[in-house]
Amino acid sequence: MSYQYLTNTPLDEAVKNYLDALSAQGLNLGDERIPTQDALGRVTARAVYARICAPHYNACAMDGIALDARITFGATETTPVRLKSSDYTWVDTGDPLPAGCDAVIMVEDVVEEGDTIILYSAATPWQHVRQIGEDISAGDMIQPSFTIITPAGMGAMLAGGILQIDVLKKPVIGIIPTGDEVVLPTDNPAEGEVIEFNSTIFSGMLRDWGYTPKVYPIVADKPEEIRRALEIAADECDGVIINAGSSAGREDFTAAAIRSVGEVVLHGIGIKPGKPAVLGMVKAPHKDGVIPVIGLPGYPVSGIIVMELVFKPVLNALTKQRTETPAIVEAVLSRRLNSSLKYREFIRTRLGLVSGKLVAVPLSRGAGVVSSFVKADGIIDIPQEREGYEAGESVQVRLTHSMEEIRSMLVVTGSHDPLLDEVADLMRHRWSGSLVGSSHVGSMGGIMALRRSEAHLGGIHLLDEASGAYNIPYVQKYFPQGGVVLVECVQRTQGLMVAKGNPKNIQGFADLAELEFVNRQKGSGTRILFDHLAGQVGMNLDSLRGYNREEFTHTAVAAAIAAGTADAGLGILAAAKIYDLDFIPVADEQYDLLIAEEALELETVQQFLEILQSQAFADRLEKLGGYTLRNPGRIIKWH
């Protein structure tokens, strides 16, 4: 099997070279004339000049009387001027200034005595008159070329008598999904089928940027079919995305397809994720110049990164827009991050403001983990020449949420329990826009985050083997000086999750020896509980298959068992229920909340506690199953 090597061009150089190559061949969109009223968000193709003045006549700017200001000259409190009805005209705002008049006096200043009007102060010429062209004079340039049209811009053009304008055509961007394994979205995919949702993501990004996506049918991994699809799309679109097959594996035909129709400018960018991108161009059959054709990697995260960092500047060049530099903030890294010297790396991260410092909690680096983009508040940008950062170091983060949202976010770091998401959801029902950012790092991870002032609160369920007590001994040990408050949350049942019907007839820990286990990550309360219980029955953990296979959530353990890749794992009833697994209860434990003392008075923390004590929360736990509520929200004394 042959292996093609890609280039490792630095990002900025790749974008510049690509733009230069496209510009040299010509990037043209063409114009169209549309009604001004339909032009929101479109781009002017040329400067727009007013055809008429606004206002187009001298208009009264107040309700009152119009007159020739000269007849009021000399009026004062002591020497009022009296006007007869032929001296003035009653007018409303917007009325044309009557002939012979050059001023309006507002109704509040007009004293009527029968037909006579008495004025106690003089008018100045042109007062309360909107003179012709006050807003816009005919001939004035209302908008220069290549301006994105705003609501006020539409108003100004209509005021200036512009009923139709020339705008750049709205770019149509073709998206060609490829792959023998990809299938249209389904809720029941067969093993080996990959749900094709990338085109939905890319379409959404294009729409957000003001372009029109055009998604083509899925094309099989056959060079000739990909080439045909590209030819059709190039004929119908102003740019084309071929998704997947952009790497150099045995079924990666994108680069070859582009080469057979046009030219590959560059294949391979020194970024991670996103390295195997193909930047190409094809002569546009329907217009002058070329159209950009980009091969995006198949993993959604890689695709999104290349769309944002490479394709967006290209589309901006097409529509003559500047590419805005993303908003960058400095944040303190919550844990160590390694990075290769081979790439500039982009890592999704949660952000939160804790104790006045902005904390970055990195999310999964997996290129297939699209949910990380849903959770992310920003993207850590690690330069190529860095081997990584230590915990506590300052990193550069590109914001994907507003700083206002980030500032208001409740930062929850600790043990995973689905109840955290339920509380967050209930908060949004009661307080619009309420935001909770949860990171699942296990109970010990939560304790460490609170010690470093990197979280407002965290869930913990830690059994102290010596005393048999939950949580309090750990808090006493790790917070000898105080600084935290322990708050009762729930009692929950832990048990062995096994396949439906318990085919291996597992009754307890003693039965696990010859089976395939799936564990939780080190530092998680569930793993500590497992070790404790296994120790009680004298299990040899070294010989337990799968003991080192780590998952980060109860549901992930349940999923592994449901799929048949493991026989058993320790977890909570709620997770077993979701996956329709059998459940052998082994212990009831105390899942509590550790809250930074200085965060206790935060509005969001108080709201969190309020929800904990609500009937709505009790109802949701009832549905999940396996929980007991005694005094949620009660502060537990521990020193």
Place this chain on the structure above:
Amino acid sequence: MSYQYLTNTPLDEAVKNYLDALSAQGLNLGDERIPTQDALGRVTARAVYARICAPHYNACAMDGIALDARITFGATETTPVRLKSSDYTWVDTGDPLPAGCDAVIMVEDVVEEGDTIILYSAATPWQHVRQIGEDISAGDMIQPSFTIITPAGMGAMLAGGILQIDVLKKPVIGIIPTGDEVVLPTDNPAEGEVIEFNSTIFSGMLRDWGYTPKVYPIVADKPEEIRRALEIAADECDGVIINAGSSAGREDFTAAAIRSVGEVVLHGIGIKPGKPAVLGMVKAPHKDGVIPVIGLPGYPVSGIIVMELVFKPVLNALTKQRTETPAIVEAVLSRRLNSSLKYREFIRTRLGLVSGKLVAVPLSRGAGVVSSFVKADGIIDIPQEREGYEAGESVQVRLTHSMEEIRSMLVVTGSHDPLLDEVADLMRHRWSGSLVGSSHVGSMGGIMALRRSEAHLGGIHLLDEASGAYNIPYVQKYFPQGGVVLVECVQRTQGLMVAKGNPKNIQGFADLAELEFVNRQKGSGTRILFDHLAGQVGMNLDSLRGYNREEFTHTAVAAAIAAGTADAGLGILAAAKIYDLDFIPVADEQYDLLIAEEALELETVQQFLEILQSQAFADRLEKLGGYTLRNPGRIIKWH
């Protein structure tokens, strides 16, 4: 005539009271189920939980071979492991992990020898495998309630097997334009007709915010008709805007119409512009609760301000979104601003970064000047308790453009000439997104702005009466220490603009005595030229009618003459041509550019000068007429 007094409720209190009143009656939108692929920008009506895992099977994460990791244990550089073909399976990225395998070795690490494969290092279990649920586990909450759906959010939901989701209905907001005088957009309105472009502006704002506007036909100023229109809109929409008639004049029926169908919560807000707003609600015939009905002032600027500050928070409450605080910056005010203690005032302003300080150059305060919103980079927010600010004081500005745009903007302050807009337009053709912010304050205003380091450059055409020379004597006088560069721009012809056919037979200044003149503002080069020429012929300026009527641009003067409200004014040929006026040349003058020395090396200034010397610029001036180009861009020695 009766005059109703409005309340003067402070803005924050008005919004709070209005929201409280609406909430007390219930603001409900209702849900609908739509395909996930169509959900971009919509708002989840409830929490979305994954139905399937993503990936939904253990998937190979690399091209290579899959195997049971145990058979590789012990492999090193010196003790390689040899595998026969039954030990492994070739796999591509995305393939299901074959039964019995728990690891993938990437193709780069595989050494083939016929059918045998040699491995020089051991695999660890689960390496290069995307385990079931790595991204999302079935049952996980993918998005909480009331979340705006992003491209990645759509992807995550499709990955989780969610093909349809429940979203809040997209609010339909009815817009009822009212007024006997308003007409549909036209380029040939009759006197007294007001072009109805407000509904286009409000529609655009609603679309930008994610709502669906529904514009109703224009309704006459008849209470019964407005009431009928409101009833229909309330039946069809989730909110209603009645535009104009919101004040308390004799034809202002909005408050009464709302009262006849529902309730007015508040009439009159302590802001300027925007005071005469009506905040009301009507029982929703088609659902539980009420719908907000708002009466907006007729002036577009007032309407926009009330839309943004009052209606947007209401719509956010409807869709359960937080209202983001606008980005605020501090800027140095370029000129004095007075403000009434009666109102909190909002004044559109240009912003620019000059000599490291952010300068605010306030725009027209006229509530009818919609073009000011097109030019504005921000809005100065003057608290009610302030009587104003002195020039040089720091003010709070709400940004309407990004700081990056503002930072890159070339700040041009000085004499008005249409050539400035032409240069700005040509710059955008050559350099995408190039921005020039011009303020027309006259030649002397430009000199003062440069002295205060509040502009990068300005146009001046100042005649020194003593020497008869242009510009240099002024620069010598006002910049004795240097700090500026004078750059040749154009020679242009000034003349008297008079009505087509010159009906009053004006041949020169001597003929102006008995006529209606229209002047330029104090400090403008044109006014100084006029005074000089008038002095030469011994005119008595005090007796010249219209001498104190001031316009800020050549085109505004031409517009006044074209409309017949003045007989003559001094200006340039280009303006006379646009309005088809007769033109009596009186002087050729030098229009030059004064550039701050420290700005000379700025990219934008260099670009400006490059355009000045281009053929494209010469061609545009040729079209405008009345200009002579000698050595545009030449630096003029003056000290």
